[in-house]
Amino acid sequence: MAQLSDTGTSEETPVIDELRDEIVAKLRSDIGDAVIDVHQIPGVDLWVRVSADAWRAAGEALRAQGFDYFCFLSAMDWMPSPFGTGENDPTDEVEDDPSAAEVRQGYAGGETRFQMLARVTDLRRHVSITLKADVPESPDGSMSIASWISVYAGANWHERETHEMFGINFDGHPDLRNMYLPGDFEGYPLRKDFPLLARLVKPWPGIVDVEPMPASDDDEGDDS
Amino acid sequence: MGLVDRGRLPAPLTKLFNIGRSYSMWVYQWGLACCAIEMGAAFGSPRYDVMRLGVIPLPASPRQADLVVVSGTVTDKMAPAVKRLYEQMPEPKYVISMGSCANCGGPYWDSYSVTKGVDQIIPVDVYVPGCPPRPEALLEGVVLLQQRIKHEDMGARWRGEGFKPIKRDSEPIVVGGGPIE
Amino acid sequence: MTMLSERQQLSYIAAQAADARLNVELETEGMTLNIGPQHPATHGTLRIIARLDGEQVIWAEPSAGYMHRGYEKLTEVRTFPQVTALINRIDWLGSFANEVPFILAAEQLMEIEAPPRAQHIRTILFELSRIANVSLFLGDLGVQMGAVTPVFMAFRDREYVLNLIEGATGGRFHPNFDRIGGLKDDLPKGWLDETRQVMKKLRNFCDEIEDLLFGNEIFQSRTRGIGVIPADVARQYGLSGANLRASGVDWDLRRDQKLPLAYDKVDFRVWTHPDGDSWARCWIRLQEVREATKIVDQLIETLPPGPVMTKVPRIIKVPEGEAWVSTENPLGEMGYYVVSKGGLGPFRVKIRSASFNNISITPWVLKGVYVPDIITILASLYFILGDIDR
Ligand code: SF4
Numbered sequence: 001m002a003q004l005s006d007t008g009t010s011e012e013t014p015v016i017d018e019l020r021d022e023i024v025a026k027l028r029s030d031i032g033d034a035v036i037d038v039h040q041i042p043g044v045d046l047w048v049r050v051s052a053d054a055w056r057a058a059g060e061a062l063r064a065q066g067f068d069y070f071c072f073l074s075a076m077d078w079m080p081s082p083f084g085t086g087e088n089d090p091t092d093e094v095e096d097d098p099s100a101a102e103v104r105q106g107y108a109g110g111e112t113r114f115q116m117l118a119r120v121t122d123l124r125r126h127v128s129i130t131l132k133a134d135v136p137e138s139p140d141g142s143m144s145i146a147s148w149i150s151v152y153a154g155a156n157w158h159e160r161e162t163h164e165m166f167g168i169n170f171d172g173h174p175d176l177r178n179m180y181l182p183g184d185f186e187g188y189p190l191r192k193d194f195p196l197l198a199r200l201v202k203p204w205p206g207i208v209d210v211e212p213m214p215a216s217d218d219d220e221g222d223d224s
Numbered sequence: 225m226g227l228v229d230r231g232r233l234p235a236p237l238t239k240l241f242n243i244g245r246s247y248s249m250w251v252y253q254w255g256l257a258c259c260a261i262e263m264g265a266a267f268g269s270p271r272y273d274v275m276r277l278g279v280i281p282l283p284a285s286p287r288q289a290d291l292v293v294v295s296g297t298v299t300d301k302m303a304p305a306v307k308r309l310y311e312q313m314p315e316p317k318y319v320i321s322m323g324s325c326a327n328c329g330g331p332y333w334d335s336y337s338v339t340k341g342v343d344q345i346i347p348v349d350v351y352v353p354g355c356p357p358r359p360e361a362l363l364e365g366v367v368l369l370q371q372r373i374k375h376e377d378m379g380a381r382w383r384g385e386g387f388k389p390i391k392r393d394s395e396p397i398v399v400g401g402g403p404i405e
Numbered sequence: 406m407t408m409l410s411e412r413q414q415l416s417y418i419a420a421q422a423a424d425a426r427l428n429v430e431l432e433t434e435g436m437t438l439n440i441g442p443q444h445p446a447t448h449g450t451l452r453i454i455a456r457l458d459g460e461q462v463i464w465a466e467p468s469a470g471y472m473h474r475g476y477e478k479l480t481e482v483r484t485f486p487q488v489t490a491l492i493n494r495i496d497w498l499g500s501f502a503n504e505v506p507f508i509l510a511a512e513q514l515m516e517i518e519a520p521p522r523a524q525h526i527r528t529i530l531f532e533l534s535r536i537a538n539v540s541l542f543l544g545d546l547g548v549q550m551g552a553v554t555p556v557f558m559a560f561r562d563r564e565y566v567l568n569l570i571e572g573a574t575g576g577r578f579h580p581n582f583d584r585i586g587g588l589k590d591d592l593p594k595g596w597l598d599e600t601r602q603v604m605k606k607l608r609n610f611c612d613e614i615e616d617l618l619f620g621n622e623i624f625q626s627r628t629r630g631i632g633v634i635p636a637d638v639a640r641q642y643g644l645s646g647a648n649l650r651a652s653g654v655d656w657d658l659r660r661d662q663k664l665p666l667a668y669d670k671v672d673f674r675v676w677t678h679p680d681g682d683s684w685a686r687c688w689i690r691l692q693e694v695r696e697a698t699k700i701v702d703q704l705i706e707t708l709p710p711g712p713v714m715t716k717v718p719r720i721i722k723v724p725e726g727e728a729w730v731s732t733e734n735p736l737g738e739m740g741y742y743v744v745s746k747g748g749l750g751p752f753r754v755k756i757r758s759a760s761f762n763n764i765s766i767t768p769w770v771l772k773g774v775y776v777p778d779i780i781t782i783l784a785s786l787y788f789i790l791g792d793i794d795r
Contacts, residue, residue: 045729069656070643071731072757076744080752081481106727106744117742117755119729123640123656130729130742154642157765165477180473180794181337182301189336189478198334199482257472257791258497258578261541269560302471331491334482335475356578 017042019127023065024048030061039107049108049132055116056146058131062120063151067129070152071119073159075135075166078103079113081192110134114143114166120152135168144169165190238378245290245316245378246370247278252289254309256296259323259356263295266359279366286312291369293362294346295322297332298339310346316381318373320365321348324355331355349387438776451764451790455771455779462779465771467764472794480754485511485585485721488751492741493579495758496792499538499735501530501570504583507754509664510730510743511585514723518665523587523713528667529600529704530573530582531732532697536607537566538735539694542787543614546687549784550627555618562610565603572596585721587714597705604698611695619688628683632770632782635681642769643762646737647693648786650677651685658733666732671703683785690787722749736760736792760792 020040027048028035034054039047050058080103103113112134121128135143147170148155159170160179167188170176178185187194251274255263266272267281274281279291286292286309298306310319321342324330329340342348349372352365372387380388440453455465476495480488492507493500505527512518519527544559567577573592574580582589618624634644639652649656657675659668676692678685723745731740737759746752763786770786771779 047727068637069640070762071738071740072643072742072755072762074742074755076753080746104746106725119742119757123654126661128729152641152643153638153769154762154765157761178470180301180470189475192481194336194478196334196336196478196482198329198340258494261497262578265560265564268556269564270557271561271564297472297474299471299473301473305471331494332474332479335479337473337475358577 019125020046023127023129026065027058027061030064031057034058037108039109045128045130047108047130047132049110049115049134052116052133052135052145055133056148056151058133059118059120059148059151062129062131066122066124067120069121069123070154071121071128073116073118073148073155073162075162075168075190076106076115076117076132077113077166077190077192078105078110078115079192108132112136114168116145116162116168118148118155142169143167144171146170147172149173164188167191239374241378242374242376246373248280249278249290249318249366249370250280250282250288251291251293251366252286252309252313253281254286254292254294254306256294256298256302257323257325259295259325262356262359263293263322263362266362269359272359272363274363274366277363277366277370286310287314289313290316291318291320293320293322294326294342294348295356295362297325297330298342298345299337300339301337303339303345306342307345316378318349318369319346320350320352320362320369322352322357322362322365324353327351327353440779451783451788451793453767453779453783455776457776460775462771462774462776464768465779466768469764469793472790474791474795476756476795477754480751482750484749485723485751488754489583490579490581492756493581494791495756495795496538496734496736496739496760496789497578498541498789499534500576500579501534501574501582502538502732502734503739504581505531505666506730506732506734506739507741507743508583508585509666509732510728510741511721511723511745512665513728513730514726514743514745515585515717515721516724517586517715517717519587520712520715521667521709522591522711524665525667525670525704525708526573526588526592526713527583529701530570530580531666532701532704533566533570535697535735536694536701537563537570539690539697540566540607540610542690543611543618543687543694546784547618547624549780550624552618552621552624555614558610558613558617562606565606569596569600569603572599584714584717586717587712591713597708600701600705604702607698608695611691611698615691619691625684627778627781628687628785630680630682630684631778632683632774632785633681634766634770638766638769639681642766644737644766645759645762646733646735647686647689648737648763650675651689652681653677653679658731658738662731664730664732667704668700670707671700673700673703683781686785686787720749722747723751731757734759736787736789737763739792756795758792758795760788760790761795764788764793 017040023046024038031050031054034051034057035048036051037049105115110132114135116133116135118131119128133145135145137143145168147159149172157179159173160176162168163170163176164178164180165188253263253267267274292309292313294306321327325332326342329338332338333340339345350365350369352361354361377388436457438455438457440455452468452471453465454468455462457463476491479491483491489504489507492503495503540559540563544556547553547555570580571577573596574582634652636652636654639649639654655675655677660675673696676689678689725745725747727744729740729742731738739759740757742755743751744753770782774782
């Protein structure tokens with residue numbers, strides 16, 4: 001599990017994390033080149049990106065390694081929201097920063113706008129791993145990836161949720177009905193280009209924190 | 225009650241009936257989210273004891289209820305069920321909306337799946353603000369509703385005209401901060 | 406035993422055959438039972454659709470979504486301090502416990518750590534919200550099986566805990582007290598003494614419930630051996646908390662993970678039960694309330710002095726990165742996968758809530774049970790609607 005390095009003992013924290021190195025080596029030997037990228041914070045957490053074709057194989061390999069506790073499965077949309085974060089100061093000048101609109105993936109890199117995200121845990125070795133995979137969009141805009149139901153039965157609802165929120169299809173999922181929203185709902189809410197209509201109609205009026213503060217308030221942070 | 229049905233009831237008699245009605249309200253608990261627990265605390269816990277106000281929180285179905293407390297977030301998926309519930313209740317019926325969510329959407333004012341206020345679907349008599357309101361606040365809401373019922377023209381309610389005060393010029397009850405006799 | 410005459414035997418066989426025919430007919434038609442969305446026995450608005458064969462469930466599925474409020478989307482348009490006010494309301498019975506993993510994730514990204522006193526108080530409040538949460542479960546358990554008294558007892562004793570939480574944080578329900586870098590305030594005067602007394606009361610409450618409910622024959626016969634979940638199925642579905650431990654898996658994030666909380670300074674026991682049935686799940690929760698009161702007692706004795714807030718900038722910007730922190734919440738493992746792009750608010754927050762996984766096993770576990778057992782199994786799995794639907 002995520003272990004926060006204690007600031008007091010940071011010198012003792014091993015820079016080489018044998019356990020996680022071993023996991024990655026085993027995974028590499030199982031699914032070969034499908035492991036595209038690995039990001040590791042030694043002693044804290046591990047991210048592995050696999051290719052979309054090997055998504056199910058990666059799950060099976062991890063399960064065989066002892067990662068039999070299914071934590072969650074979801075997806076990510078890396079495109080920055082075209083509507084802003086909603087908390088920017090409306091009086092601020094909007095800077096035209098081209099890099100703000102570019103798709104920038106997080107740990108373990110990536111090439112596509114959408115990425116799968118799943119986390120499984122080994123309860124015996126007390127270690128977890130976050131698995132990622134690029135989900136390429138086909139020309140007609142649909143996306144699909146293999147389902148994990150045969151690997152972890154618990155993935156069923158998570159995949160339904162991901163389908164509903166991101167519009168990603170899961171090959172082999174028996175029943176991708178809507179879970180949360182009424183049947184006639186249009187759009188995929190967790191995609192970044194899904195607008196929150198209430199916010200567009202009337203922006204949040206309560207932005208107080210970003211107003212310029214009086215100079216004397218600079219050291220507000222350290223009150224105890 | 226032919227007189228009532230025809231909407232012609234002498235004022236003193238109305239008052240008498242109103243007192244009877246306001247102290248024998250059967251309330252249906254329509255608990256939807258966090259506020260439901262505070263409603264449970266107000267209605268079901270020994271500390272607050274709502275029965276001393278003449279409110280009976282026990283009916284098993286909305287068909288026996290005079291009052292429904294909608295407490296919690298009403299989502300768009302839930303909204304039809306709320307409406308159906310309201311339609312099942314017999315007249316005269318009253319609604320207390322409890323919590324910011326039921327009042328106006330509350331913390332989910334910008335959500336894509338939350339109905340911004342239960343009053344978009346059913347008429348509300350008393351709004352209890354808070355997130356969640358304390359059980360005492362709900363009890364005050366109940367008391368205010370009783371005040372309102374006491375000043376209600378029963379005939380108008382039966383004729384389906386909604387709330388009308390008995391005396392044209394009587395002071396309306398201001399809910400939330402209004403005077404309690 | 407009386408001997409059956411030939412005629413009786415024949416009529417018995419004929420009746421059996423008629424029953425069988427009827428069953429065959431019933432199976433083709435089936436019967437669909439719809440429980441909910443608002444049903445007294447489902448505390449909250451979970452709707453269960455069950456297809457029955459006689460009295461037996463052949464297929465059941467909860468239909469969630471009546472409480473979907475869109476947290477994950479809303480967190481994207483809030484700043485980090487605002488998010489805590491929102492995520493409080495996911496598991497509304499143990500609100501403070503919801504804030505902690507998110508705050509810890511943000512602190513992990515900012516590479517700061519709360520001072521020891523704040524960590525201690527966080528742990529105390531965390532355990533208090535566990536008590537507030539699970540004590541209501543224990544009371545509610547009776548209601549599901551037709552015993553009304555325990556729920557009054559639970560509401561009565563829960564008020565003491567809520568008073569404590571209110572005394573410390575100002576809110577009975579949704580404290581929103583945790584801050585990035587520490588806590589909003591220190592504890593008020595006299596709070597510790599009161600807490601000690603309340604913990605005694607809560608232990609009494611546990612004893613009462615144990616006598617009244619767990620010792621009750623009806624309760625036992627309705628829960629023992631019902632709804633058995635084996636350990637490997639539990640792990641596959643990602644069950645967590647008491648549900649996992651009741652299947653014999655010894656896994657508790659409080660003990661098995663190193664987080665800046667004060668759990669390593671206290672001595673507590675992680676209870677497991679080999680049976681995996683409804684009874685085991687309820688029993689484990691009862692023990693957990695007891696353990697929680699003991700943890701609080703120990704923490705009160707060792708509360709370190711010092712500030713409750715480190716120095717953080719006035720406008721909180723979290724550096725770019727990804728972090729996952731989960732804690733052992735009253736309902737199970739609650740975690741946040743926080744992605745920050747260096748702005749005022751998170752880029753994406755994936756909320757892994759315990760009830761979602763815990764309830765996703767219902768189609769599996771409800772298969773083949775009898776209709777009255779649906780209620781006890783669901784009650785023993787213990788879910789909170791906001792935690793399923795988010
Ligand atoms: S008003 Fe607040 S406490 Fe009540 S249901 Fe809404 S979020 Fe929950």
